[in-house]
Amino acid sequence: MSSAILRLEHLCKNYGALAVTEDVSLALRENELHAIIGPNGAGKTTLIHQISGLAPSDSGRILLDGKEITPLSMPERVHRGLVRSFQITSILPGFSVLENVALAVQAHEGSSFRFFGRAAAEKKLNEQAMAALAEVGLADRAARRAGLLSHGEKRQLELAIALAAKPKVLLLDEPLAGTGPEESEVLVALLRSLKGRITILLIEHDMDAVFSLADRISVLVYGQIIATGSPAEIRENRDVRVAYLGEEVV
Amino acid sequence: MEKAVTHIPETVAPPAFIRREGVPLILFALLLLAPFVARFFAESYLLALFSRTMIFAIAALSLDLILGYGALVSFGHAAFLGFGAYGVGILAAHGVSEASLQLPLALASSALFALVTGALSLRTKGVYFIMITLAFGQMAFFLAVSLAAYGGDDGMTLPSRSRLFGFDVLEDDRALYFLILLALLGSYLVSRAIVMSRFGRVIRGARENPQRMAAIGFPLFRYQLTMYVIAGTMCGLAGFLLANQTGFVSPAYMTWQRSGELIVMVVLGGLGSLHGAILGAAAFLLLEEWLSGFTEHWKMIFGPFLVLVVLFARGGLLGAFRRLGIGGAR
Numbered sequence: 001m002s003s004a005i006l007r008l009e010h011l012c013k014n015y016g017a018l019a020v021t022e023d024v025s026l027a028l029r030e031n032e033l034h035a036i037i038g039p040n041g042a043g044k045t046t047l048i049h050q051i052s053g054l055a056p057s058d059s060g061r062i063l064l065d066g067k068e069i070t071p072l073s074m075p076e077r078v079h080r081g082l083v084r085s086f087q088i089t090s091i092l093p094g095f096s097v098l099e100n101v102a103l104a105v106q107a108h109e110g111s112s113f114r115f116f117g118r119a120a121a122e123k124k125l126n127e128q129a130m131a132a133l134a135e136v137g138l139a140d141r142a143a144r145r146a147g148l149l150s151h152g153e154k155r156q157l158e159l160a161i162a163l164a165a166k167p168k169v170l171l172l173d174e175p176l177a178g179t180g181p182e183e184s185e186v187l188v189a190l191l192r193s194l195k196g197r198i199t200i201l202l203i204e205h206d207m208d209a210v211f212s213l214a215d216r217i218s219v220l221v222y223g224q225i226i227a228t229g230s231p232a233e234i235r236e237n238r239d240v241r242v243a244y245l246g247e248e249v250v
Numbered sequence: 251m252e253k254a255v256t257h258i259p260e261t262v263a264p265p266a267f268i269r270r271e272g273v274p275l276i277l278f279a280l281l282l283l284a285p286f287v288a289r290f291f292a293e294s295y296l297l298a299l300f301s302r303t304m305i306f307a308i309a310a311l312s313l314d315l316i317l318g319y320g321a322l323v324s325f326g327h328a329a330f331l332g333f334g335a336y337g338v339g340i341l342a343a344h345g346v347s348e349a350s351l352q353l354p355l356a357l358a359s360s361a362l363f364a365l366v367t368g369a370l371s372l373r374t375k376g377v378y379f380i381m382i383t384l385a386f387g388q389m390a391f392f393l394a395v396s397l398a399a400y401g402g403d404d405g406m407t408l409p410s411r412s413r414l415f416g417f418d419v420l421e422d423d424r425a426l427y428f429l430i431l432l433a434l435l436g437s438y439l440v441s442r443a444i445v446m447s448r449f450g451r452v453i454r455g456a457r458e459n460p461q462r463m464a465a466i467g468f469p470l471f472r473y474q475l476t477m478y479v480i481a482g483t484m485c486g487l488a489g490f491l492l493a494n495q496t497g498f499v500s501p502a503y504m505t506w507q508r509s510g511e512l513i514v515m516v517v518l519g520g521l522g523s524l525h526g527a528i529l530g531a532a533a534f535l536l537l538e539e540w541l542s543g544f545t546e547h548w549k550m551i552f553g554p555f556l557v558l559v560v561l562f563a564r565g566g567l568l569g570a571f572r573r574l575g576i577g578g579a580r
């Protein structure tokens with residue numbers, strides 16, 4: 001068995017009296033695509049917030065590559081290779097598509113405490129940004145204002161931004177949310193192309209996508225992981241079918 | 251047969267360069283020519299008025315760096331005018347009128363004040379940031395009031411203007427005018443470079459979506475704090491010039507009303523464009539001067555005017571210009 005690149009140990013988080021994350025432990029293997037599914041309000045986004053450092057955990061530990069990152073801030077985690085996307089599209093709408101990605105490159109290429117020289121004209125940054133845009137199929141939109149993209153294109157852009165950060169582990173919170181069938185087809189193909197190159201933790205409601213993409217699936221219900229296994233195992237799992245897939249099991 | 255005219259002449263819209271740089275070019279050309287024209291009128295009055303306008307333009311410009319580009323509503327910016335001015339006044343009171351000593355003190359004390367207050371203020375957001383910067387501004391004001399040795403409440407008159415390496419060239423109003431113009435041009439060009447640089451792009455990104463910027467890997471606090479210090483220092487330069495221009499240093503430079511006026515100047519001219527801040531400062535001070543010639547209740551006219559600009563010319567005066575096809579991109 002390959003070593004765990006991301007390990008969650010007994011993570012907990014409460015919002016007031018509500019236990020949103022309850023003793024979650026999970027180990028992601030290097031380069032696997034691990035999906036987390038669960039009903040609305042199960043605590044999936046909250047878990048991503050905790051792993052990415054956007055929201056602090058009440059207790060438990062997070063280890064990346066064997067090193068504890070629990071006390072680190074979100075930007076610090078990003079520099080260690082832990083990069084996330086958002087359930088609700090989060091881009092810089094007033095910047096060009098290229099600059100959205102170039103900024104992500106800039107965050108990793110040398111210092112940003114440079115006060116002279118036009119950043120938008122830096123070839124090195126723009127070339128890498130273009131490469132990431134080409135990868136997600138947005139190269140022809142590079143000069144457009146990001147706010148003017150279609151919803152599906154914005155989701156592609158978010159992926160390009162995440163990829164430009166050269167992640168070891170990518171946390172994707174419902175990358176297909178709100179996309180039409182054609183848009184989601186593009187994105188699923190893109191995710192498939194990333195498979196095996198980057199470790200991905202994928203949260204997604206689109207079951208067809210999840211079962212076709214994932215190496216393993218964990219099921220989160222009321223803040224607890226009730227099952228982890230291969231897509232086939234999860235499909236057969238009795239608890240999962242009762243608790244989540246909503247079937248009457250006799 | 252004649253070829254059909256397919257090309258519409260360029261006169262419809264001004265060329266890109268003029269569209270982009272028109273307003274700053276005209277502004278600086280006017281400021282450069284003003285002293286030569288002023289000769290034929292009330293010279294010393296006009297020089298003083300324009301000098302004062304340029305000084306406040308530097309202050310507004312520096313505020314635009316954090317307010318316009320950083321979306322950080324600082325309500326204590328006038329404090330830096332005070333730090334700059336007292337850098338001149340305090341040394342002058344001890345017989346040191348050398349600019350090469352006064353200016354570093356003015357800038358360093360402004361920078362230090364910005365560093366300390368910024369480090370605390372920037373931990374808060376929104377209304378709390380406004381309140382805490384206001385509170386620090388008031389602290390600086392009352393500190394100045396308490397300086398009995400340096401005039402306290404009343405302030406103090408400077409024995410002379412700053413000397414440049416021993417020479418009293420600045421006693422000449424025109425020389426002072428051109429020094430101020432140079433300072434304004436320098437501040438403007440440096441600010442322009444900063445906002446377009448890597449650093450400035452981080453600040454502009456944080457204005458649009460701080461969470462996205464953090465998720466890309468930028469610890470925003472240290473960038474915003476750096477910008478706060480740059481802005482405070484630049485405003486300290488304005489304070490240094492203000493003390494020289496008025497020959498007087500007083501806590502009145504640091505009132506919260508003055509901080510509010512600086513915000514009004516930036517908003518009036520157009521947020522986040524730099525030359526908008528210069529335009530706003532000029533419009534504010536010249537209108538104030540003009541209207542107060544009619545009535546001491548000039549604010550009764552100025553207030554509604556401001557409301558109209560904010561309501562009908564989104565993006566300030568510059569926004570109005572831009573709709574006419576001149577004035578450039580943000």
Ligand SMILES: Nc1ncnc2c1ncn2[C@@H]1O[C@H](COP(=O)(O)OP(=O)(O)OP(=O)(O)O)[C@@H](O)[C@H]1O
Pocket residue numbers: 015018020038039040041042043044045046047087
């Ligand atoms: N900041 C917050 N304060 C209080 N409660 C919160 C907060 N964020 C989330 N919750 C609650 O925590 C629970 C889990 O929310 P979360 O967004 O993590 O669910 P989710 O699994 O991502 O749901 P969805 O599938 O709808 O995206 C919900 O009951 C939600 O109302």
Ligand SMILES: [Mg+2]
Pocket residue numbers: 044045046087
């Ligand atoms: Mg969610």
